[in-house]
Amino acid sequence: MRNNPLHIIFFVLYFLGTTLATAQKEIKVCDTCTFTSLKQAIASAVSGDTILVKPGTYKEYNVVIDKPLTIKGEKFPVIDGEDKGEIIRIMADNVTIDGLFVMNVGTSYTSDHAAIRVVRSENFLIQNVVLEKLFFGIYIEKSNNGRVYHNKVIGDAQDEYNSGNGIQLWYSNHVVVEQNIVQKVRDGIYLEFSDNILIKDNVSTNNLRYGLHFMFSNDDVYKNNTFENNGAGVAVMFSKRIKMHQNTFKKNWGMASFGVLLKEINDAEIKENVFEENTVGINIEGSNRIVYSGNNFIRNGYAIKVLGACYENTFEKNNFLYNSFDLSYNSKINDNVFRNNYWSGYTGYDLNKDGVGDVPFRPVKLFSYVVNKTPETIILMRSLFIDLIDFSEKVSPVFTPDNLQDATPKMTPFQ
Amino acid sequence: MIQIEQLHKKFGKNKILEGVNLTIGSQGVFAILGPNGSGKTTLIKTILGMVIPDKGIVTVNENSIKTHWKYRDDIDYLPQIANFPANLKVRELIAMIKDLRNRQGNDERLISLFKLQPFLSKKLGNLSGGTKQKVNLVLTLMFDSPIIILDEPTTGLDPIALLHLKQLIAEEKEKGKIILITSHIMGFVEEIADEIVFLLEGKVYFKGTIDTLKTQMETSNFEQAIASLLTYENA
Amino acid sequence: MLKILKYSFFDLIRSRWSYVYFLFYLGLGSVLLFLNNDLAKAIITLMNVITILVPLIGTVFGVMYYYNSKEFTELLLAQPIKRSSIFIGQYLGVSLSLAMSLIIGLGIPFALYGLFQSNEIWDFGLLLINGLFLTLIFTALAFNIALYNENKIKGFSYAILLWLFMAVIYDGLFLMTLIAFQSYPLDGFSLVATMSNPIDLSRILILLKLDISALLGYTGAVFQKFFGTGLGLLVSILALSLWVVLPTLNMYRKSRKKDF
Numbered sequence: 001m002r003n004n005p006l007h008i009i010f011f012v013l014y015f016l017g018t019t020l021a022t023a024q025k026e027i028k029v030c031d032t033c034t035f036t037s038l039k040q041a042i043a044s045a046v047s048g049d050t051i052l053v054k055p056g057t058y059k060e061y062n063v064v065i066d067k068p069l070t071i072k073g074e075k076f077p078v079i080d081g082e083d084k085g086e087i088i089r090i091m092a093d094n095v096t097i098d099g100l101f102v103m104n105v106g107t108s109y110t111s112d113h114a115a116i117r118v119v120r121s122e123n124f125l126i127q128n129v130v131l132e133k134l135f136f137g138i139y140i141e142k143s144n145n146g147r148v149y150h151n152k153v154i155g156d157a158q159d160e161y162n163s164g165n166g167i168q169l170w171y172s173n174h175v176v177v178e179q180n181i182v183q184k185v186r187d188g189i190y191l192e193f194s195d196n197i198l199i200k201d202n203v204s205t206n207n208l209r210y211g212l213h214f215m216f217s218n219d220d221v222y223k224n225n226t227f228e229n230n231g232a233g234v235a236v237m238f239s240k241r242i243k244m245h246q247n248t249f250k251k252n253w254g255m256a257s258f259g260v261l262l263k264e265i266n267d268a269e270i271k272e273n274v275f276e277e278n279t280v281g282i283n284i285e286g287s288n289r290i291v292y293s294g295n296n297f298i299r300n301g302y303a304i305k306v307l308g309a310c311y312e313n314t315f316e317k318n319n320f321l322y323n324s325f326d327l328s329y330n331s332k333i334n335d336n337v338f339r340n341n342y343w344s345g346y347t348g349y350d351l352n353k354d355g356v357g358d359v360p361f362r363p364v365k366l367f368s369y370v371v372n373k374t375p376e377t378i379i380l381m382r383s384l385f386i387d388l389i390d391f392s393e394k395v396s397p398v399f400t401p402d403n404l405q406d407a408t409p410k411m412t413p414f415q
Numbered sequence: 416m417i418q419i420e421q422l423h424k425k426f427g428k429n430k431i432l433e434g435v436n437l438t439i440g441s442q443g444v445f446a447i448l449g450p451n452g453s454g455k456t457t458l459i460k461t462i463l464g465m466v467i468p469d470k471g472i473v474t475v476n477e478n479s480i481k482t483h484w485k486y487r488d489d490i491d492y493l494p495q496i497a498n499f500p501a502n503l504k505v506r507e508l509i510a511m512i513k514d515l516r517n518r519q520g521n522d523e524r525l526i527s528l529f530k531l532q533p534f535l536s537k538k539l540g541n542l543s544g545g546t547k548q549k550v551n552l553v554l555t556l557m558f559d560s561p562i563i564i565l566d567e568p569t570t571g572l573d574p575i576a577l578l579h580l581k582q583l584i585a586e587e588k589e590k591g592k593i594i595l596i597t598s599h600i601m602g603f604v605e606e607i608a609d610e611i612v613f614l615l616e617g618k619v620y621f622k623g624t625i626d627t628l629k630t631q632m633e634t635s636n637f638e639q640a641i642a643s644l645l646t647y648e649n650a
Numbered sequence: 651m652l653k654i655l656k657y658s659f660f661d662l663i664r665s666r667w668s669y670v671y672f673l674f675y676l677g678l679g680s681v682l683l684f685l686n687n688d689l690a691k692a693i694i695t696l697m698n699v700i701t702i703l704v705p706l707i708g709t710v711f712g713v714m715y716y717y718n719s720k721e722f723t724e725l726l727l728a729q730p731i732k733r734s735s736i737f738i739g740q741y742l743g744v745s746l747s748l749a750m751s752l753i754i755g756l757g758i759p760f761a762l763y764g765l766f767q768s769n770e771i772w773d774f775g776l777l778l779i780n781g782l783f784l785t786l787i788f789t790a791l792a793f794n795i796a797l798y799n800e801n802k803i804k805g806f807s808y809a810i811l812l813w814l815f816m817a818v819i820y821d822g823l824f825l826m827t828l829i830a831f832q833s834y835p836l837d838g839f840s841l842v843a844t845m846s847n848p849i850d851l852s853r854i855l856i857l858l859k860l861d862i863s864a865l866l867g868y869t870g871a872v873f874q875k876f877f878g879t880g881l882g883l884l885v886s887i888l889a890l891s892l893w894v895v896l897p898t899l900n901m902y903r904k905s906r907k908k909d910f
Contacts, residue, residue: 253862253866254866255866255874257866279864279866299860300864301861301864301865301866302864322690322691322694322860324860324861324864325864344691370825370829373829373832374828374829374832374836376828376832376836376837376839376840376873377825377828377829377840378864378865379840379841379844379850379854379857379873380821380824380825380828380850381853381857381861381864382697382698382701382853382856382857382860382861383821383849383850383853384701384702384817384818384821385818385819385821385822385825386821386825387698388818424909426909460909460910463727463728464727464733465724465727465728465909465910466909466910467907467908467909484730484731484732484733485730486730487728487729487730487731488730490728492728494721494724494725494728498720498721498722499721499722499725500657500661500719500722501665501718502661502662502664502665503657503661511657512729514653515653515654515726515729515731516729516730554725
């Protein structure tokens, strides 16, 4: 046979044809099947195949998925990495992982072993996966247009230095992270250099450090998530045009704890969130042009703590309910606008019955300055003496910015 | 029986009693007299345990007053100023004192004697001084204790009540009791007292019957005898 | 002693001032509830009111009762009753009748408002416990002042001064000390200073309830341990009890030595 280029083309086409013809092939993995391990099955599979993993325990690690496959677990088969290292790595486009129980990821101080890692791949889908005893959970690396949906990541992190993050995105864009539950890892969800991400309906609780941690990531949206009892709350840093809507931040207690930490954030929207019983509701440092509206700040130590230069922020139509301090400021200059908020500490009156108080409300108390300078004085909170000095400051402001006031405080809270 | 030995008491720098020795062993009415500030009330209050002695021994029926507060069960005391809880009714106060002492009293008879029936349901705060004193007397005399101490019992009493009081004292004396009285009314003292105890400068200056005093002072007038006791000392 | 307690108690609950006190709390509770329509807010306001007002009423009432019932006390002293029983009985009579005015006065409007169906019942309980402790403590202090001062005017002045000191001046001095020595570790000192003033102590109980989020924002290990665990509550309650017991013991001691 001559080496005719046409022959070669035909040969290739024939091969492709057979491949496509068998694309819907389903490969089973079980103790008594032809394939008793995921690795064997992947090796024999061709692009587009579905690998069905039957119930059972499979001791495997360093499983590399290098072609477009769907790996589906039946009744959550266990993939046990036996603490030997990374368990599953996706290195191809169009991979779906569904319904696996992955556990025992090896902890390492030199490399970030993950239960499932996605590397330079597009259109991935990771769903219904349960991860336990992990180092890193789901690690998305330079991969775009994927979806991480309805997974459960249950860590057992004790110390920050030897624990990893639940769901991590690094240099990945257009990813949807939705309806996941992340607990007891270092950072629940971590984003770095990732743009246009949608983080929605997740529950991130009891994590060592942050429920959600965000760096150098722009144009992201996170809505309707719950962050509760995390070591330090949620940190959003060095990012632009972030939208945070309808999230709940609860019970983040501790010396350096907050509902949200905003650091060098510009042009963000923070709307309709609930901040409840946090040491600090929102801690703001060097963040500008942010609109805060429709949020509920309930029983926080500080509803809002402003540090450093923050300009042109607007706070409107929020409810400030029973916070120990509504607002703390460390400078005498104010360039932010407060209007139409409801403050439970407001004692003014509304003679013309338009629902807006007739005297302005000053949300910064002198005592919050004193506490900033000498933290131990916190123990004097709610004493008559403190009330007296707060009152005198209210009557004639000396230490607090004169224009820092809500000139139109609402008489009743927003529902 | 009341025994007092070397009783000393001072309030601040003010020495009131400076070695009082007094034994009252037999029954009878003893009037404790003396100029203002001579320590009459202090002496009485010491016997009652209301004033704590600086020095000295006081025993009542062989019980030392320091330790046995129950000895006060043997004493009926009429305080000088009758001032009671204003919100209590007379009836309640009487019931209360009986309750506190855990004893029955013949209050019925005393109430009718002093004609207190109309006041029984009145609050003590609304009573006149004289009526209060009558209530005070009822409270004191309704118990049958072997020792009775009356501090200015005549204060505010009308003549009829005063008459009743004298009768009552006489009756109690008949029962063989020891009755101690202080009073400013010399006529009253002369009428009822068997013996005089005269306090001066913190000591018992004179103790004896009225007749002895009169003889000693060479006068038949009791008031004069008392007055000369004072001048006698000064001379 | 129980008999004396009983009589003092009934004497007081029939007095005009008890009614005034009772009606005051009834009015205050009702106004706060029905104007605000917010149980939580009403309780917070009441806590602030109670830490200041209850000590004032306790001291003034205690001193007043002592002086007003002086002659009656003398009548009792001549009765075969133990001395300390008389004073402790009277003290308990006064403080319990005051506490009762407070508890019933506030209890009625809150019960009507539906306290028992709400989550605020523990906060309200804490409020009443605080009120009870403060009444017991300040009435005891008032009795002590009165026992040491025969002169009514003097006694009254000292009582008012005591209240003013505990409620305002103490905290002012405390604050200045903290600011003056801010470069030193102060959390141990500030806890001790707090324990030394019953008004501050009961305030701490309130802080533990309302401001725990803010309190946990501070770095001192002692604070963390105190506020972060049940220890704070336990120690505060113990210290409050001590504040009741010590003045009562002194009352007992002093009453045995005093002349009337």
